[in-house]
Amino acid sequence: MSQTGPLTDSGLVQLLTPAGVRLEHPDYSPRIAHLDAEALRGMYRDMVLVRRFDNEATALQRQGELGLWAQSLGQEAAQIGSGRALAPQDYVFPSYREHGVAHTRGVDLANLLRLFRGIDHGGWNPADHNFHLYTLVIGSHTLHATGYAMGVQRDGLVGTGDPERDMAVVAYFGDGATSQGDVNEALVFSAVNNAGLVLFCQNNQWAISESTTRQSRAPLADRGPGFGVPSVRVDGNDVLACYAVTAEALERARSGGGPTLIEAFTYRMGAHTTSDDPSRYRSAAEEEYWRQRDPIDRVRALLAAEGELPAEFEAQLAADSDALGERIRAAVHAMGRPSTSSMFDHVYAGPNAIVDAERAWFQEYEASFLGGGEGAHR
Template identity: 55%
Template sequence: MDQFDSVVQLLDSNGSVVANSQFTSTLSQSELLGFYRDMVLVRTLDEQATALQRQGELGLWAPLLGQEAAQIGSARAMQKQDFAFSTYREHGVAWCRGVDPVDMLRFWRGTMHQGWDANHYRDYGYQIIIGAHALHATGYAMGAQLAGRVGSGEAEKDQAVMAYFGDGAMSEGDVNEAFVFAASYQAPVVFFCQNNQWAISEPTRRQSRTPLAQRAVGFGIPGIRVDGNDVIACYEVTEHALHRARSGQGPTLIEAVTYRMGAHTTSDDPTKYQLFSDVELWRERDPIKRLKIYLQTKGILSAELETQLAGEASALAQRMRDECRELPDPKPSSMFDHVYADTDINLEKQRAEVEAILIQSMEN
């Protein structure tokens, strides 16, 4: 059997532990509970944002429904000093990096192009252009290398970079060029491809005739497929790849096999191209459900904890509703801020023009 026919799975869709020759779970009970909490709250966040878009409070939203385990498992394997480069769907990654959900909404409401300080959270923010950031991630990883932050063996010093993208992005030149650079310089970057089966309406087979992870071989990068709906496997595989990267053993491509249970964005209508039977099949493989069964079976998740989490989720939803509506619109003249490092006389003239128009319209 070809190695790419198999998918690393440590917890099956029924919540039973699966033995694997290469990986085993190293997670404590409290860490597993933490992952469960993350996934529940991120799903709440996602559902609430979708609802806010439907109510006209957001211009658009890209749901992560179904991809909670891939995002939480991988991002929780990151260290504080690592850096995440994400697409527009990685709300779960941003969550793990400590970004406030309301700050995530700024982008989708159209009040800011970037709702948080990338350097503060060590999370680059949403990237709309498919695959462009894979090169940025690779360059950042090269920077860590040049700065001597790779292979020192000091736990808090060595850095790695996560580059998130989807199956569609695997076709973009930028992503393939990122593989070339990462392999050439053995940069400490982990390419984490969430294969959610769909690039809007196009199935993964339009992008690739082989498992996506297998592409890595041709670039001289190890490739590995993981069950993207198994949060434990996603954590362990990513942890392994990040460790390799930090210790100077170079890049890895991880293909997390999952399914986009929602629309591409709130503007999309997946009923035009997705099969209902496929969606039902993947509903059975729900990432939250299987961990819940496991935790309940093990007696780790009590009814009391469940109630507590439900309360936390509804409080989060309520806060998002309240604070989203309160997000201030930018001042129109702020469009002239941050175009250049230096003051630009031409722009200042235009800023004055916009301010004059506003005064004029207030007087009328």
């Protein structure tokens, strides 16, 4: 990797090397000091399960069961590390690749696939998990998150000092989104309003086929100070470092300290989506370089080196992974079409006269066909 420009790996917060060796950091090591072997195994397990889920979803798309799939392959550390740092009351605005974060928020992974199967606009109730629906429009949700964080401010849910009450808002987005006006506006608004927002950028180095080098001359994290937003670059394939920097940013947000920009320097090991062919724009050597820096391998190496990876744990995890794959497969096969009137369900939070009238008209229209009744048009 180059030593200058947006792809430099200098200045990254790192607590775990690719070889699985712990590093000490004066600011961040204390933030993971409480993570014991059990917690570490939990992170490892999450990462393995999410990767298995991701691979299963990719296969299901190739078998015609999903219209599209956006892989999280290679970004498990950034997602599990940051997701595990969240408190239950924190609220997350994901883009569409945050499968690992969804898992840490308790969303049933199978429900993520409803959107990609084309049968649902969402798949879960965001209020149940404080995890918003996936946003496909690049960067737009960073503004939603900013507004939400400003609302949290006005509700008096930051800076009270009550750890059960103070909440942070996190927006996940990618390197490509930083080129969008929305993300820059989110930085401006969150900064001047001192909103309790964590802008978590997973720089996976490719905005579909466009390299980060085509979008920035400097590391993305360097943009934060220009907006008056403190920023940090972290090794996005280091689950411990991602946990640590996120914990710091969340603490700042909850305490009323305002926004933070995190650049998690990671790599999209898979294609942008199943419709993409990365071999057309990047080299096999580059992919191999990052395969050597696999986020899961280094956690496994650490656990093994510390003697905290019993064979029975590995065996159980393998079995659980397979079971998850089969469960996901079966769940997708069982997903039927939604009722056509469901499109009216969540237009407004409450009753709405226009929507009610349109629903009634549509039901009448549906019923007018031969063989009548909802769904007769199919």
